[in-house]
Amino acid sequence: MKKCLFALLCAALLLIAACSLAEDAAATPAPTEAAAPAEAAAPNAVTPTTEYRWFVNQYGTVRGRTVTYYDDVYAVNHGKYGLTPFADVVPAEYFVVDEGGAYAVAPIVLDIADAMRIRLYGGDTGETALLYGQYCDRIRGTAGRVGFSGIHEGIDFVAKPGATLHAILDGVVTRAGDSNGTVGVYSADYDVTLLYLHCEQICVHRGDEIEAGAAIGVEGDKKSGAPYTHVEMRLGRHTSSSPYRDTQLTSDCPYAVMQTALGVEASGREPVTFAAAEALRKQQAEEEAKRLEAEKLAAQAAPAVEATPEVELVDVLPATNEAGYGFGGETPAADATPAANEKTPAPEATLPPANP
Numbered sequence: 001m002k003k004c005l006f007a008l009l010c011a012a013l014l015l016i017a018a019c020s021l022a023e024d025a026a027a028t029p030a031p032t033e034a035a036a037p038a039e040a041a042a043p044n045a046v047t048p049t050t051e052y053r054w055f056v057n058q059y060g061t062v063r064g065r066t067v068t069y070y071d072d073v074y075a076v077n078h079g080k081y082g083l084t085p086f087a088d089v090v091p092a093e094y095f096v097v098d099e100g101g102a103y104a105v106a107p108i109v110l111d112i113a114d115a116m117r118i119r120l121y122g123g124d125t126g127e128t129a130l131l132y133g134q135y136c137d138r139i140r141g142t143a144g145r146v147g148f149s150g151i152h153e154g155i156d157f158v159a160k161p162g163a164t165l166h167a168i169l170d171g172v173v174t175r176a177g178d179s180n181g182t183v184g185v186y187s188a189d190y191d192v193t194l195l196y197l198h199c200e201q202i203c204v205h206r207g208d209e210i211e212a213g214a215a216i217g218v219e220g221d222k223k224s225g226a227p228y229t230h231v232e233m234r235l236g237r238h239t240s241s242s243p244y245r246d247t248q249l250t251s252d253c254p255y256a257v258m259q260t261a262l263g264v265e266a267s268g269r270e271p272v273t274f275a276a277a278e279a280l281r282k283q284q285a286e287e288e289a290k291r292l293e294a295e296k297l298a299a300q301a302a303p304a305v306e307a308t309p310e311v312e313l314v315d316v317l318p319a320t321n322e323a324g325y326g327f328g329g330e331t332p333a334a335d336a337t338p339a340a341n342e343k344t345p346a347p348e349a350t351l352p353p354a355n356p
Contacts, residue, residue: 046070046095046103048088054147055247062141065247070095073103074274075131076110083274087151087249090133094255096271104273105131108266112255115262116231117157119168122213126159129228132253136245150245154195154232155254161227163219166212168194168231169261173208174239181222185210186237190257193238197230198222233257 050068057063068088073095075084086095094106113128120126130136136149167185174193175184181199186192200220204210221227232241233254242250258264270276 046092046097048092049085054141054145056139056141056145056147056149058149058245060142062143062145062147063247067247069135070103072274073105073134074272074277075105075134076272076277085135086131087133087135089249090253091255096273098271098273098275100273100275102274104271104276107269107271108259108264109255110269110272111267112258112262112264113155115264116155116168116254116258119212119262120157120166120229120231121159121163122166126157126163128155129158130156132251132255133249150247151249153242153244153246153249153251154197154230156228156230158228159219161219161221164215165196165199165217165219165229167210167214167216168212168258170210170212170214173204173206173210174237176204176206176208177202178240179223180241180244181217181220182241183216184239185216187261190261191236192252192254192257193234193236195230195232195234195238195241197232197241198224198228 048068049071050066052064052066053069055063055065069085070088070090070092071085072083073086094109096104096106098104109131110128113131114124117126117128118124130152132152132155134152136152138146139149140146165183169185169187169190169192171185171187171189171194173184174186175182175195177183177199180197181202183196183199183202183204185194185196187194196216198220199217200222202217204214204216210216219227219229224230230241231254232251234242235252
């Protein structure tokens with residue numbers, strides 16, 4: 001009897017196990033074809049980098065922050081650094097990448113900056129020194145750690161000290177001078193405020209309504225260390241600029257607004273990438289080397305010319321120490337009084353009187 005009960009129990013357990021296996025098999029999806037791998041990103045796509053970077057403020061204090069930026073972007077006419085990162089808030093369409101994977105500022109950015117510069121100085125003069133969103137100078141903090149001094153809130157232009165500055169857009173003056181030499185002009189047409197920093201001899205007043213092209217001051221160096229003009233754009237009406245060289249941008253990208261406001265059309269210029277700049281530098285170096293070599297060969301082929309000996313004028317009589325040739329000083333004037341040992345000339349003879 002016990003054997004029968006044990007056999008029935010085993011059979012029941014086997015039946016339960018079989019049902020469980022059947023359910024698991026039904027829940028498992030049927031095998032399918034392997035999914036196609038995700039499409040690889042374009043090799044020349046412009047993509048930002050996220051990284052922990054160090055910043056050094058104006059007091060030398062070092063701060064760390066995780067930031068996202070476009071790294072190694074070549075920006076022509078932006079100062080002494082050839083490769084600098086840009087903040088990722090600058091739209092990707094304003095960058096290009098060359099066949100070597102090096103980033104560069106898109107040509108339209110240079111076109112817009114040129115249009116702003118020409119309007120600012122009243123003519124095609126000066127140059128663009130630093131673009132919007134670039135990380136600023138690399139400096140050493142108080143603890144010896146090197147970091148960026150901040151992210152650039154506008155565009156820097158350089159002409160010469162005392163160059164007249166003109167309003168890029170018309171509007172109402174919201175600020176007419178402070179310790180930074182700030183002039184603010186609010187344009188209701190585009191709902192933006194353009195702020196011009198480091199100005200001197202400011203010739204507008206708060207509340208003035210000015211036209212585009214009106215003089216606002218001259219290029220100076222108020223709290224800048226060197227003469228240049230920082231132009232910053234902020235959406236809405238403002239009276240002051242953003243925190244200077246902060247670790248994140250609080251101003252607004254000016255390119256789209258300025259392109260519309262100034263009617264900028266793409267010039268069709270080629271993008272100046274790092275590879276293109278290096279090729280141009282190499283070409284110029286080769287041309288300079290050829291020029292120097294040609295000058296060297298020309299000098300070697302020229303007939304030798306004997307040097308003419310220099311002639312020394314001596315104003316001393318031979319074997320004496322007395323001047324006599326007259327090359328030295330002026331001849332002394334003759335004394336009107338005869339010397340004691342000189343004979344007095346005899347008077348001229350006269351005819352005897354006619355009637356003695």
